[in-house]
Amino acid sequence: xxxxxxxxxxxxLHWLMAILIIAMLFIGVSMVADLSPRHPLLVELHKxxxxxxxxxxxxxxxxxxxxxHPPLPQDxxxxxxxxxxxxxxLLYGLMLAMPLLGWAMLSAGGYxxxxxxxxxxxxxxxxxxxxxxxxxxxxxxxxxxxVVHLGAALMHALVRRDGVLRSMWxxxxxxxx
Amino acid sequence: MxxxxxxxxxxxxxxxxxxxxxxxxxxxxxxxxxxxxxRLTPQRIIDTFEAQAGHYAGYRKNHAKGLCVSGYFQPxxxxxxxxxxxxFSQARVPVIGRFAIGGANPFAPDTGVPVRSLxxxxxxxxxxxxxxxxxxxPVLAVSNPQGFYDQVLAGAPVPGTGxxxxxxxxAFFAAHPESAAFRQxxxxxxxxxxxxxxxxxxxxxxxxxxxGGAAHPVRxxxxxxTHFSPLPGQVDDKQFLQHDLQQRLAQGPLRWTLRxxxxxxxxxxxxxxxxxxxxxxSVDAGTLVVERxxxxxxxxxxxxxxxxxxxxxxxEPSADPILAARSAAYSESFNRRSRESLGTxxxx
Numbered sequence: 329x330x331x332x333x334x335x336x337x338x339x340x341l342h343w344l345m346a347i348l349i350i351a352m353l354f355i356g357v358s359m360v361a362d363l364s365p366r367h368p369l370l371v372e373l374h375k376x377x378x379x380x381x382x383x384x385x386x387x388x389x390x391x392x393x394x395x396x397h398p399p400l401p402q403d404x405x406x407x408x409x410x411x412x413x414x415x416x417x418l419l420y421g422l423m424l425a426m427p428l429l430g431w432a433m434l435s436a437g438g439y440x441x442x443x444x445x446x447x448x449x450x451x452x453x454x455x456x457x458x459x460x461x462x463x464x465x466x467x468x469x470x471x472x473x474x475v476v477h478l479g480a481a482l483m484h485a486l487v488r489r490d491g492v493l494r495s496m497w498x499x500x501x502x503x504x505x
Numbered sequence: 506m507x508x509x510x511x512x513x514x515x516x517x518x519x520x521x522x523x524x525x526x527x528x529x530x531x532x533x534x535x536x537x538x539x540x541x542x543x544r545l546t547p548q549r550i551i552d553t554f555e556a557q558a559g560h561y562a563g564y565r566k567n568h569a570k571g572l573c574v575s576g577y578f579q580p581x582x583x584x585x586x587x588x589x590x591x592x593f594s595q596a597r598v599p600v601i602g603r604f605a606i607g608g609a610n611p612f613a614p615d616t617g618v619p620v621r622s623l624x625x626x627x628x629x630x631x632x633x634x635x636x637x638x639x640x641x642x643p644v645l646a647v648s649n650p651q652g653f654y655d656q657v658l659a660g661a662p663v664p665g666t667g668x669x670x671x672x673x674x675x676a677f678f679a680a681h682p683e684s685a686a687f688r689q690x691x692x693x694x695x696x697x698x699x700x701x702x703x704x705x706x707x708x709x710x711x712x713x714x715x716x717g718g719a720a721h722p723v724r725x726x727x728x729x730x731t732h733f734s735p736l737p738g739q740v741d742d743k744q745f746l747q748h749d750l751q752q753r754l755a756q757g758p759l760r761w762t763l764r765x766x767x768x769x770x771x772x773x774x775x776x777x778x779x780x781x782x783x784x785x786x787s788v789d790a791g792t793l794v795v796e797r798x799x800x801x802x803x804x805x806x807x808x809x810x811x812x813x814x815x816x817x818x819x820x821e822p823s824a825d826p827i828l829a830a831r832s833a834a835y836s837e838s839f840n841r842r843s844r845e846s847l848g849t850x851x852x853x
Binding site for chain 2: 453
């Protein structure tokens with residue numbers, strides 16, 4: 329039997345990561361255009377949070393693959409069903425790729441890494457250029473996907489009113505149907 | 506479960522959802538600086554360098570003309586009580602360095618530019634890295650990034666002469682009285698005939714952290730052990746300093762003393778335009794030995810960003826706003842030249 333809602337651990341991770349990811353996207357995009365004394369603090373925060381998010385996404389992928397999760401509503405049109413599947417795959421892919429690209433980019437640029445993590449790419453200027461741009465573009469794509477994800481969640485909650493948002497609700501679930 | 510909405514109620518809620526998504530997008534665009542008033546950004550500073558000196562794909566966007574060297578640092582041991590950084594205690598620390606002249610033009614004549622720099626990376630056996638970019642002036646003319654930007658604008662070369670407009674420079678100095686110490690230095694500075702006999706300064710202050718966790722605000726300088734002789738009045742060789750360095754290193758290594766100058770309470774730790782009193786206590790931290798030189802813009806230094814905020818444990822930044830701005834602008838320069846090396850295969 330599939331549950332009506334995600335496992336509480338999965339919901340906790342979802343909302344924790346949602347806050348961190350949105351913060352990361354705003355920190356990332358503002359720090360590169362900032363030369364005030366905030367700049368180095370934001371860069372440090374960005375690296376530390378990126379590392380935390382890498383650990384969290386690994387746990388989360390594990391949970392997603394092992395715990396049962398609620399199905400999409402029966403009456404959802406097939407196009408929306410496809411969009412839901414594809415956008416979630418994209419979200420998971422980007423959540424995993426972003427910190428790895430950041431780590432690889434620091435390695436290729438010859439930069440020190442937080443906690444003296446080992447290099448995961450050779451020190452190479454051209455490779456750095458590719459990874460640095462990939463990190464930036466993947467960030468924009470992740471932001472766009474998050475915005476669409478939020479819009480879709482609100483559509484489910486406020487227009488379709490089908491219980492999809494409730495299945496990921498951060499608080500206790502009052503009604504079970 | 507409620508039934509789906511239709512009609513005006515649905516339209517209203519759709520509009521609300523759209524507004525939420527738009528607001529989030531607008532906030533992101535604002536954070537990125539895509540909307541809102543013009544700001545001084547690293548991008549704008551590098552754009553201005555390029556607008557003035559020209560676009561040279563693949564080169565550093567400032568201090569564009571230089572060459573890589575390597576050698577080692579031999580600490581004296583005297584700084585080990587001031588900072589836990591391994592560079593002050595390890596017997597011999599490998600060093601990669603880069604001598605350069607100021608400016609964004611990689612083809613400028615070596616002696617046409619008053620600013621000289623030496624950037625070094627010290628890699629210690631605890632896996633830590635220390636990068637420091639140093640210039641020959643002991644102080645900057647300005648105290649903050651906006652002042653620096655004003656200085657760059659005032660120094661724009663005039664078409665025809667290729668030199669800054671003296672009236673604009675005068676107006677800049679008048680508007681920036683904090684430049685007094687720099688002007689005094691510039692008026693009395695006698696350039697030497699070699700990178701080897703030039704003294705280099707850390708520009709900004711840092712904080713040494715000792716084993717007890719106490720912080721000691723510090724500026725450092727590399728004092729040449731090569732004796733001074735003045736730059737000749739007329740120099741025809743555009744690579745004068747590079748050729749000189751190559752000739753000297755062919756004969757043997759070159760040495761500098763790394764001197765740490767310690768601030769006292771009340772000294773201008775966070776203001777790179779203000780000198781500290783000459784009688785401040787200083788410590789001989791050890792000797793930098795430069796042994797080898799690579800071809801111009803070849804070698805290990807080429808693919809490094811000498812970001813002055815790449816510091817080992819035991820050294821921390823001061824709150825000097827120029828230090829943060831240098832870090833941000835160096836990163837932008839590094840990103841651009843790496844990108845340029847992709848498209849054209851441009852490798853200076």
